[in-house]
Amino acid sequence: MTSSIASNPLPRRVVVREVGLRDGLQILQRVVPTATKLEWIRAAYEAGQRELEVGSFVPARLMPQLADTAEVLAYARTLPGLVASVLVPNLKGAERAIAEEAHALLVPLSASHAHSLANLRKTPDDVVAEIGRIRAARDAAGSHTRIEVGISTAFGCTIQGRVEEDEVVRLAQAVLDAGAEAVSLADTVGYADPAQVSRLIGKVLRAVGDKLETAHFHDTRGLGLANSYAALQMGISRLDACLGGIGGCPHAPGASGNVATEDLVYLLASMGIESGQDFDALVALRGRLATWLDGEQLHGTLWRAGLPRTMRPQAEAVAA
Amino acid sequence: MTSSIASNPLPRRVVVREVGLRDGLQILQRVVPTATKLEWIRAAYEAGQRELEVGSFVPARLMPQLADTAEVLAYARTLPGLVASVLVPNLKGAERAIAEEAHALLVPLSASHAHSLANLRKTPDDVVAEIGRIRAARDAAGSHTRIEVGISTAFGCTIQGRVEEDEVVRLAQAVLDAGAEAVSLADTVGYADPAQVSRLIGKVLRAVGDKLETAHFHDTRGLGLANSYAALQMGISRLDACLGGIGGCPHAPGASGNVATEDLVYLLASMGIESGQDFDALVALRGRLATWLDGEQLHGTLWRAGLPRTMRPQAEAVAA
Numbered sequence: 001m002t003s004s005i006a007s008n009p010l011p012r013r014v015v016v017r018e019v020g021l022r023d024g025l026q027i028l029q030r031v032v033p034t035a036t037k038l039e040w041i042r043a044a045y046e047a048g049q050r051e052l053e054v055g056s057f058v059p060a061r062l063m064p065q066l067a068d069t070a071e072v073l074a075y076a077r078t079l080p081g082l083v084a085s086v087l088v089p090n091l092k093g094a095e096r097a098i099a100e101e102a103h104a105l106l107v108p109l110s111a112s113h114a115h116s117l118a119n120l121r122k123t124p125d126d127v128v129a130e131i132g133r134i135r136a137a138r139d140a141a142g143s144h145t146r147i148e149v150g151i152s153t154a155f156g157c158t159i160q161g162r163v164e165e166d167e168v169v170r171l172a173q174a175v176l177d178a179g180a181e182a183v184s185l186a187d188t189v190g191y192a193d194p195a196q197v198s199r200l201i202g203k204v205l206r207a208v209g210d211k212l213e214t215a216h217f218h219d220t221r222g223l224g225l226a227n228s229y230a231a232l233q234m235g236i237s238r239l240d241a242c243l244g245g246i247g248g249c250p251h252a253p254g255a256s257g258n259v260a261t262e263d264l265v266y267l268l269a270s271m272g273i274e275s276g277q278d279f280d281a282l283v284a285l286r287g288r289l290a291t292w293l294d295g296e297q298l299h300g301t302l303w304r305a306g307l308p309r310t311m312r313p314q315a316e317a318v319a320a
Numbered sequence: 321m322t323s324s325i326a327s328n329p330l331p332r333r334v335v336v337r338e339v340g341l342r343d344g345l346q347i348l349q350r351v352v353p354t355a356t357k358l359e360w361i362r363a364a365y366e367a368g369q370r371e372l373e374v375g376s377f378v379p380a381r382l383m384p385q386l387a388d389t390a391e392v393l394a395y396a397r398t399l400p401g402l403v404a405s406v407l408v409p410n411l412k413g414a415e416r417a418i419a420e421e422a423h424a425l426l427v428p429l430s431a432s433h434a435h436s437l438a439n440l441r442k443t444p445d446d447v448v449a450e451i452g453r454i455r456a457a458r459d460a461a462g463s464h465t466r467i468e469v470g471i472s473t474a475f476g477c478t479i480q481g482r483v484e485e486d487e488v489v490r491l492a493q494a495v496l497d498a499g500a501e502a503v504s505l506a507d508t509v510g511y512a513d514p515a516q517v518s519r520l521i522g523k524v525l526r527a528v529g530d531k532l533e534t535a536h537f538h539d540t541r542g543l544g545l546a547n548s549y550a551a552l553q554m555g556i557s558r559l560d561a562c563l564g565g566i567g568g569c570p571h572a573p574g575a576s577g578n579v580a581t582e583d584l585v586y587l588l589a590s591m592g593i594e595s596g597q598d599f600d601a602l603v604a605l606r607g608r609l610a611t612w613l614d615g616e617q618l619h620g621t622l623w624r625a626g627l628p629r630t631m632r633p634q635a636e637a638v639a640a
Contacts, residue, residue: 010515161629191628193590194549195330221628222583222621223590226546229514255625263542270513270543301542305575308511308541309481 011237013274016264017051017214018044020289021072022087023258024246025065026056028296034068036292038075041082043288044243047281049261051083052076053106053240057093070100077101085148089120094134097145104146106184107131109175111168112157115188124167128174135179148182149175150216154200156191165200169207182213184240187227190220190248190255194230201234216240217259218248219299224259225267232273239264244286245299260300262286269311279307331557333594336584337371337534338364340609341392342407343578344566345385346376348616354388356612358395361402363608364563367601369581371403372396373426373560377413390420397421405468409440414454417465424466426504427451429495431488432477435508444487448494455499468502469495470536474520476511485520489527502533504560507547510540510568510575514550521554536560537579538568539619544579545587552593559584564606565619580620582606589631599627 021040025032037054044052054076055069069086076084085104088094097105109127110116116124131149138145153160154168172183185204197215204212215231217224217239228239241261248257262282268275283303290298341360345352357374364372374396375389389406396404405424408414417425429447430436436444451469458465473480474488492503505524517535524532535551537544537559548559561581568577582602588595603623610618 156628156630158629189628190625191630193587195591219621220625221586221590222545222580223587225542226549226587229546229549256621260542266541267513267543267546270541271515301539301576305510305540308476308509309478310476310511 010232010271010273011235013237013276014232014268015051015238016049016261016268016275016277017053017085017238017240018049018243018261019053019216019240019258020242020244020246020261022053022056022066023240024242024244026063027247028065028293030293030296031065031067032292034071037068037072040285040289040292041072041076041079043281043285045079045082047285048275048277050081050276051085053085053087056087056089057096057100058089070096073100073102077103085146087150088134090130091133091137094147095137098138098141098143101143102145104148105134106148106150107134107180108150108152108186109171110152110157110188111163111171112153112160114160115153115157118159124171125174128171128178131175131178131180146182147180148184148213149180150184150186150214151175152186152188154185155187155196156189158189165203168200169203172204172208172212176208176211182211183208184214184216184238185212186216186240187218190218190223192217192227193223194226197227197230198234201231201236205234212236214238214240219245219256219259220248222256224256225263228259228264228267241265243282244289244293246289246293246296256299260302263300263302266302266307330552330591330593331555333557333596334552334588335371335558336369336581336588336595336597337373337405337558337560338369338563338581339373339536339560339578340562340564340566340581342373342376342386343560344562344564346383347567348385348613350613350616351385351387352612354391357388357392360605360609360612361392361396361399363601363605365399365402367605368595368597370401370596371405373405373407376407376409377416377420378409390416393420393422397423405466407470408454411450411453411457414467415457418458418461418463421463422465424468425454426468426470427454427500428470428472428506429491430472430477430508431483431491432473432480434480435473435477438479444491445494448491448498451495451498451500466502467500468504468533469500470504470506470534471495472506472508474505475507475516476509478509485523488520489523492524492528492532496528496531502531503528504534504536504558505532506536506560507538510538510543512537512547513543514546517547517550518554521551521556525554532556534558534560539565539576539579540568542576544576545583548579548584548587561585563602564609564613566609566613566616576619580622583620583622586622586627
């Protein structure tokens with residue numbers, strides 16, 4: 001039987017990192033035009049978003065949706081105070097991220113050996129070794145690009161099933177030892193539950209402290225916000241999300257994708273936690289995204305009902 | 321700033337009370353035939369559901385959808401071990417519930433004075449007085465019908481906005497003093513957030529102890545399961561839900577309704593909490609409900625993606 005081990009106060013401020021431009025777009029069949037991506041970034045910035053994962057440096061033939069990552073990144077870097085990150089699968093991608101002066105690069109490492117072999121044709125420890133090479137390349141370049149490792153399938157795997165928590169802890173330590181500057185935990189396939197989130201984050205925090213920065217949840221089975229709440233209770237103050245809940249797991253067609261940014265921002269605001277993001281602007285941007293992705297299924301809940309009256313000072317005043 | 325005050329172990333067993341036949345059906349424009357309701361109850365029973373709110377004793381002209389409550393209740397009472405409850409707005413309805421031998425009757429009391437006046441044309445304290453009369457009638461009849469009061473708008477109100485937590489605590493005590501045997505807290509309009517759930521449940525528990533039995537959440541703004549998790553952390557071991565997430569708030573058209581039973585049962589099972597309910601049977605019943613309510617919007621998430629492989633022992637075995 002699991003138990004709740006939460007006891008920290010909730011964070012006062014939380015960074016919601018928008019990963020829609022990468023995690024959201026990479027599983028679509030269509031290629032969103034570069035100009036649209038730049039419009040999206042501009043509107044996201046105006047809505048208060050300050051951290052965006054803008055693409056991935058992978059071969060264009062493998063992922064044509066993200067072939068314009070260098071151009072998109074270059075635009076994102078012109079917006080003051082915006083932190084633009086990219087995903088890279090290996091040293092080669094990292095070298096491009098460093099050359100293009102991404103603020104951060106994120107290397108995925110799958111804690112599930114079966115998933116790692118199937119997706120990257122590498123073991124997790126091969127990826128650990130690659131992190132060492134990426135760190136060396138970064139330092140040799142005198143670059144400031146930050147190195148984060150995203151531990152995917154940390155809460156379970158569609159191929160392997162269970163993933164051992166001790167293995168997640170071991171890998172988090174290993175990538176930090178190899179030169180990563182931060183780690184995140186991702187529920188890639190939507191298997192996490194809140195008790196597991198508390199327990200695993202607790203274990204990783206005890207091992208690596210605040211180098212565990214970010215949690216990344218999918219809403220595949222409806223637990224995305226409950227899992228986010230569990231992570232907040234453990235003191236996690238950075239969460240990934242996708243506007244409109246796009247993205248997610250290609251193994252569960254029709255299912256919800258990533259936690260929807262607008263719903264996560266609402267969860268935070270409902271508890272008095274600041275994220276610096278504006279609902280109305282996010283919901284308006286969600287509407288534009290629906291047009292840009294015409295035909296794709298968007299998810300999320302808040303956009304239908306709108307904010308409660310208690311979060312609309314003006315409505316309160318009228319009611320009083 | 322709010323903080324997490326959760327520290328209890330999670331309950332080992334939780335009762336999920338199905339309220340779809342009342343809360344779900346009462347806001348529909350259509351009348352579901354009695355024969356269909358009996359089929360629903362039979363299938364719910366076979367899926368492991370053991371507590372059902374089957375209808376409401378209100379004048380048929382006000383709520384034709386529930387005009388057959390006596391007949392539906394009579395059928396539910398034939399199923400061994402099934403606890404059948406009904407909602408009643410006043411003494412007159414309670415007298416019918418007692419005469420028809422409902423196992424329990426639930427009286428709604430709105431903690432929002434504005435909501436109470438608008439919906440019942442009574443103040444909350446008028447309802448407290450009515451509870452006293454209901455208890456006297458129950459005792460005089462030598463009946464075993466249990467008296468529960470559902471404190472609605474406990475987390476906020478679309479008319480009034482904020483609802484004072486101390487007023488919720490006061491009303492919980494008052495109805496128990498007046499003769500109710502249990503109280504529940506309902507987020508009638510989907511305003512609750514998890515920090516508020518922890519805080520308010522904590523206050524009410526400190527005042528009335530385990531007479532606070534049940535929490536009732538709507539998923540209007542996507543926080544239904546996060547709020548359920550917060551309630552579980554406070555030791556609450558009874559939760560209301562509607563199959564397919566039907567029901568909800570007529571003030572938020574198109575929005576999600578009650579927490580979906582199948583999603584809540586999944587949340588519980590994911591954390592090792594028993595509910596005695598079977599997903600596959602629930603999801604199958606959801607499919608039949610979609611046919612019965614053809615054209616109505618159902619909600620919920622789990623039905624799309626299905627159970628994770630880690631919760632399918634057979635799938636695990638195949639993968640091994």
